[in-house]
Amino acid sequence: PADRSSDHAAREEFRPVATRGSILYFLIVEMSMVNVMYQTSLGQFLELFELSMSRSSKSPVTAKRIVNIVQYLTMAVFRYSCRGLYENHKFLFTLLLALKIDLENARVKHQEFQTLIKGGAALDLNAVEPKPAKWILDSTWLNLVELSKLNQFSEVLNQISRNEKTWRAWFDSNRPEESPIPDGYEMSLDTFRRLLLIRSWCPDRTTAQARKYISESLGKEYAEGVILDLKEMWDESSVRKPMICFLSQGSDPTNQIEALAKRLGLDCRAVSMGQGQEVHARRLLQQFMSTGGWALLQNCHLGLNFLDELLNTILTTESVHDDFRLWMTTEVHKDFPINLLQVSIKFTNEPPQGIKAGLKRTFTGITQDFLDVSNMPQWKPMLYAVAFLHTTVQERRKFGPLGWNIKYEFNDSDRECALSNLQMFLADADLPWDTLTFITGEITYGGRVTDAWDQRCLRTLLERFFSPKTLDDGYRYSDSGIYYCPNGSTLKEYRDYVDGLPLSDEPEVFGMHDNANITFQMQETNALVQTVLDVQPRTASAGGGKTSDEIVYELAQSVLDRLPESLDIDQANPIMFEPDEKGRINSLTTVLCQEVDRFNRLLARSFDS
Numbered sequence: 362p363a364d365r366s367s368d369h370a371a372r373e374e375f376r377p378v379a380t381r382g383s384i385l386y387f388l389i390v391e392m393s394m395v396n397v398m399y400q401t402s403l404g405q406f407l408e409l410f411e412l413s414m415s416r417s418s419k420s421p422v423t424a425k426r427i428v429n430i431v432q433y434l435t436m437a438v439f440r441y442s443c444r445g446l447y448e449n450h451k452f453l454f455t456l457l458l459a460l461k462i463d464l465e466n467a468r469v470k471h472q473e474f475q476t477l478i479k480g481g482a483a484l485d486l487n488a489v490e491p492k493p494a495k496w497i498l499d500s501t502w503l504n505l506v507e508l509s510k511l512n513q514f515s516e517v518l519n520q521i522s523r524n525e526k527t528w529r530a531w532f533d534s535n536r537p538e539e540s541p542i543p544d545g546y547e548m549s550l551d552t553f554r555r556l557l558l559i560r561s562w563c564p565d566r567t568t569a570q571a572r573k574y575i576s577e578s579l580g581k582e583y584a585e586g587v588i589l590d591l592k593e594m595w596d597e598s599s600v601r602k603p604m605i606c607f608l609s610q611g612s613d614p615t616n617q618i619e620a621l622a623k624r625l626g627l628d629c630r631a632v633s634m635g636q637g638q639e640v641h642a643r644r645l646l647q648q649f650m651s652t653g654g655w656a657l658l659q660n661c662h663l664g665l666n667f668l669d670e671l672l673n674t675i676l677t678t679e680s681v682h683d684d685f686r687l688w689m690t691t692e693v694h695k696d697f698p699i700n701l702l703q704v705s706i707k708f709t710n711e712p713p714q715g716i717k718a719g720l721k722r723t724f725t726g727i728t729q730d731f732l733d734v735s736n737m738p739q740w741k742p743m744l745y746a747v748a749f750l751h752t753t754v755q756e757r758r759k760f761g762p763l764g765w766n767i768k769y770e771f772n773d774s775d776r777e778c779a780l781s782n783l784q785m786f787l788a789d790a791d792l793p794w795d796t797l798t799f800i801t802g803e804i805t806y807g808g809r810v811t812d813a814w815d816q817r818c819l820r821t822l823l824e825r826f827f828s829p830k831t832l833d834d835g836y837r838y839s840d841s842g843i844y845y846c847p848n849g850s851t852l853k854e855y856r857d858y859v860d861g862l863p864l865s866d867e868p869e870v871f872g873m874h875d876n877a878n879i880t881f882q883m884q885e886t887n888a889l890v891q892t893v894l895d896v897q898p899r900t901a902s903a904g905g906g907k908t909s910d911e912i913v914y915e916l917a918q919s920v921l922d923r924l925p926e927s928l929d930i931d932q933a934n935p936i937m938f939e940p941d942e943k944g945r946i947n948s949l950t951t952v953l954c955q956e957v958d959r960f961n962r963l964l965a966r967s968f969d970s
Contacts, residue, residue, distance in 0.1 A: 445707030611770030653684030720754030
């Protein structure tokens with residue numbers, strides 16, 4: 362009995378590890394509601410869990426050992442999961458991860474979480490305290506009314522009324538999340554409560570503040586995202602663990618997969634799936650499973666009927682060459698076999714979001730040998746300029762028609778082609794700027810651009826990167842002075858500089874006005890909040906508070922309380938019933954009477970049900 366008691370006590374000490382594992386697993390499961398392709402099996406998760414137990418740093422102190430396991434497990438699951446998410450869902454996953462961990466640790470209250478994701482959407486403007494000024498948007502005021510229900514913000518409405526000019530100055534600043542907040546909130550709010558205020562007052566700056574919250578809550582490495590490393594993923598794979606790429610515009614990984622196979626000295630062959638291609642796919646699989654090599658099946662959403670057979674072949678074939686690997690690409694499809702997704706390593710190949718992430722991806726794929734391939738002094742600054750240009754043209758797409766009139770499929774092959782041209786021209790003593798600019802702007806990147814105004818925009822952008830002045834020591838790529846080419850000779854120096862860049866980019870770095878960011882950021886925030894709402898459990902208990910059903914019933918009752926019992930047609934404007942010169946009633950009056958009658962029946966049904 363004493364031994365059992367000590368074993369039980371030892372197990373209880375490691376309960377935080379189990380708790381963190383539970384949070385991570387159920388968050389992964391929730392992501393399948395965001396996209397049907399985000400399927401991860403319990404077996405895959407347990408494999409990560411066991412690796413974390415074995416690979417995390419050991420310590421004789423139990424508390425320290427627990428911290429090491431939890432930190433390693435969280436990062437391992439974060440990297441594994443984000444690799445298989447589209448770019449617009451990676452930030453969502455990371456924010457939910459931070460929020461769920463803080464909710465479990467009681468650093469964030471459930472009511473605060475609900476205020477963050479719902480705001481004042483359930484409130485009626487006519488049923489709350491009136492706005493103190495016309496410049497405050499109705500939606501903003503409703504958000505603030507809901508925020509005032511939290512103890513820390515109970516006086517915020519009165520403070521805004523008394524100090525309206527100061528609050529407006531804060532609201533009008535370009536980056537409110539970095540500006541001092543009026544009425545003493547600057548010193549009293551931590552990063553999350555500051556996020557609540559930003560979400561209510563300045564929704565367009567929500568994601569910028571949310572990144573700060575993630576960085577403080579989880580660590581800086583979580584706010585920076587995950588850069589795809591095919592070599593690392595190949596090391597994780599096995600002969601019975603396919604690797605599936607989820608396709609999107611301009612993100613085909615075929616060239617990168619073939620380049621990696623060439624570097625490793627392995628044979629890689631591709632079959633594009635479609636009608637009648639199953640025969641070729643079977644032949645390729647049989648050949649490489651026996652001799653070794655990489656089979657790449659492209660566009661597997663066009664060959665769904667073959668995938669069950671494919672999975673059975675992968676799992677049941679007894680003798681398989683150790684060098685065999687199966688790569689697959691597919692678009693999102695609701696009928697894609699879940700059991701295949703749950704045994705596979707999933708990844709996306711989209712350009713990462715942000716200047717920092719884009720440059721980081723470029724310099725992750727560059728070797729020191731490539732950096733030293735030319736002795737010409739122009740080579741390194743121009744290599745960096747091409748990388749910056751590539752990230753810029755891709756990032757402008759997020760602004761919609763303000764960035765490019767047409768959403769072009771710029772991809773990594775454009776950057777590689779531009780670098781090859783640069784190498785070729787540097788063979789001459791003098792760099793032919795006009796020729797280099799023309800080929801890059803009219804062929805390499807310009808070959809994709811069909812709109813005349815977009816072509817003009819691209820030529821203007823090129824002037825910032827391809828001209829003799831860009832080689833000057835003090836040259837900056839934007840007015841802020843933040844972005845420039847570091848004066849380094851090693852790859853580490855370039856990577857260290859990129860690591861120091863801001864997480865969020867201002868529009869000026871893309872050659873755009875600050876207002877260009879507002880529409881994009883509002884859309885980003887609305888999509889983020891709506892998706893978080895969509896994945897919330899519908900009937901789970903709210904941490905000892907009201908259940909979702911109770912909240913819905915209260916909301917329905919509040920709507921009923923505001924509804925009239927019936928509409929009285931006699932209260933309509935008398936002019937509606939005045940006949941014309943021929944004694945006819947206006948046809949709109951007839952429609953009005955019919956609609957009032959229908960609406961009264963609807964009201965009666967609403968009150969009776």
